[in-house]
Amino acid sequence: MVLPVAYHLARRGVRATVLEKGDMASGSSGACDGLVLLQSKRPGIHLRLAMESRKLFNRLSEELPVSIEYRCSGGMVVIETAEEFRAMERYAEEQKETGLEVALLDIAGARRMEPELSESLAGAAYSPPGRAGESHCPDPWFGSGRQGPGGRAYGPTPK
Numbered sequence: 001m002v003l004p005v006a007y008h009l010a011r012r013g014v015r016a017t018v019l020e021k022g023d024m025a026s027g028s029s030g031a032c033d034g035l036v037l038l039q040s041k042r043p044g045i046h047l048r049l050a051m052e053s054r055k056l057f058n059r060l061s062e063e064l065p066v067s068i069e070y071r072c073s074g075g076m077v078v079i080e081t082a083e084e085f086r087a088m089e090r091y092a093e094e095q096k097e098t099g100l101e102v103a104l105l106d107i108a109g110a111r112r113m114e115p116e117l118s119e120s121l122a123g124a125a126y127s128p129p130g131r132a133g134e135s136h137c138p139d140p141w142f143g144s145g146r147q148g149p150g151g152r153a154y155g156p157t158p159k
Helices: 002-011 045-063 082-098 107-113
Strands: 016-019 075-079 103-106 123-127 151-154
Touching: 002 016, 045 082, 075 082, 075 107, 082 103, 082 123, 103 107, 107 123
Parallel strands: 016 151
Antiparallel strands: 075 123, 103 123
């Protein structure tokens, strides 16, 4: 997570230098699955933070001079059993109270959106595009030896 910290420090006028032992963004940033999947978060602080992350990625997509490969693709969480569906009804209502747009779909509705889902599933929780997002590694604003916005980033030196 050092690259985003360095970026925001640079935006505030602090010169930042990032020294990376491995390839750029190969630590926690590179290990992330690259998703901002909102409906997997419990209502409360985790969901609010994820919603703020989505807003941040939207802003970064607009303000950075290179693509961060962010796209709002929506998201679907598969529900396997009737018991899980009932639990997800309560969970989704709590998420809506936090401000997340989420809909519960029976298996017929889920299969209309994702035809390869098994008919044996109970359904899915779905957030439409613009409500969930996917982003890849945030390396574009800092690369090994490249000048970033207000700083430099260095990866491993050749052996």
